[in-house]
Amino acid sequence: MSESIRFLIVDDEPLAVERLQLLLARIDGVALAGTASEGAAALRLIEALQPDAVLLDIAMPAMDGIEVARALGTLDKPPLVIFVTAFDTFAVAAFEVEAVDYLMKPVSGERLGKAVERVRARLDDDSPAEPAPEKSRYLEEFWVSEARGLVRLAAADIDRISAERDYMRLHVGSRSWLINHTIARLEEELDPERFVRLHRSSIVRRDFVTGFRRDETGRWYAQLGDGEEQKVGRLYLQNARELAGRG
Incomplete structure (x- = not known):
């Protein structure tokens, strides 16, 4: 992917948003599409801005990050999701919604860089599509x-x-x-x-x-x-x- 990866940051803590902005600024090939402080606003911005990926907090008021990710799954071309959270108890739910990565706060620049590379690899994967095997409805x-x-x-x-x-x-x-x-x-x-x-x-x-x-x-x-x-x-x-x- 030659163009910059456009990220939306979603977190209800201003300091957390600022930290992620600073860390993203140090990574080549990345651009900030915008920020949101709660789930409903994030969904509206995603529809308007169509970012490539979202850095998404989980514990937010009203609509949490897992609910946001599930709502994104209904879009024709949803952005990739990286969860950024202070809690480790949502890992199973996060991977059920096919998150690219799950980062624990406070996030280090190195760890965020690895997550961005996972997003880049997913976006670069333009191999000829093959019929996907039928997905089991049971937990694998x-x-x-x-x-x-x-x-x-x-x-x-x-x-x-x-x-x-x-x-x-x-x-x-x-x-x-x-x-x-x-x-x-x-x-x-x-x-x-x-x-x-x-x-x-x-x-x-x-x-x-x-x-x-x-x-x-x-x-x-x-x-x-x-x-x-x-x-x-x-x-x-x-x-x-x-x-x-x-x-």
């Missing part, structure tokens, strides 16, 4: 937070998921990560051919279940691939029967 990946940034977890690699208060813990081998989801939402978004709910607080990958046992009180337990057991809730006994081919 999770983006989880770690001390140094974000990690991508393929849904197929997750052994089991357990509820912890208002969060869900994804278990992969000996490691685990917390995400801000409800178990009811995950049950809807995960492929039922791959995952099964066995308890009000647990979802298990089907091929991670190695067997079932019944104790002296009549309660059923699923035996898992890591040697652990998962109690089967009364409401989910039918799921266990179907998994065992007894449904």
